[in-house]
Amino acid sequence: MHIPDGFLDPKTWGTLYGASGGMVGYALYKVRKLDEKKIPLLGITAAFIFAAQLLNFPIAGGTSGHFLGALLACVLLGPFEGFLVMVVVLAVQCLVFADGGFAALGANVFNMGIIAGIASYYMMMGMKSVLARRVGEKKALLSSTAVFSWLSVVLAATCCAIELAVSGTIPLTISLPAMVSVYMIIGVGEAVITVVVLAAVLQARPDLVSSYKGTRVTAGAVAEEAA
Secondary structure, three states, X not given: OOOOOOOOOXXXXXXXXXXXXXHHHHHHHHOOOOOHHHHHHHHHHHHHHHHHXXXXXXXXHHOEEEOOOHHHHHHHHOHHHHHHHHHHHHHHHHHHHOOOOOOXXXXXXXXXXXXXXXXXXXXXXXXXXXXXXHHOXXXXXXHHHHXXXXXXXXXXXXXXXXXXXXXXXXXXXXXXXXHHHHHHHHHHHHHHHHHHHHHHHHHHOHHHOOOOOOOOOOHHXXXXXXX
């Protein structure tokens, strides 16, 4: 998923740098009035995703996958805050750990930040709004997150395969089935981890979940419970 340098032609990585750069600018504009109390949560989420991505789980054929966390970040923080967290994580991985090429950073941000993050988030919220009328806010959020955390990985892999094909690196007839089949399996792990973490946060501190509109923990409620 982290595309190295040399796999994309200049027109492809240049276009995606422009698209990703534009989204970064827009996201910064959208969060310009960020509540200072939310800043520590951004840092904690970024640290968790970065650490979780270091843990790989085996897939068939000797391959392995790891947690992506883009949708989780958007669900917890909001779509643009979550996207910026992913940009920071991907930039550190690229510049410090050489995980993904510098020329391909725009493509990696596009795939794993815009597609797996922002786009998947809004599709998830659409499904949640429909389900909430039938099963309630909490169950709707968890169910929708499970579906689209899986789909976010598959969509990001699909975009990666298309970019490689457009660049003339690997034919689409080879790259698309190979990547999608593997990431359909990896997506299951993504969905499990995302839902477990989200459920734990909803249980302990639902007020920290930006996408949750149900009953929230307040300072007064905490004080009453402590008393």
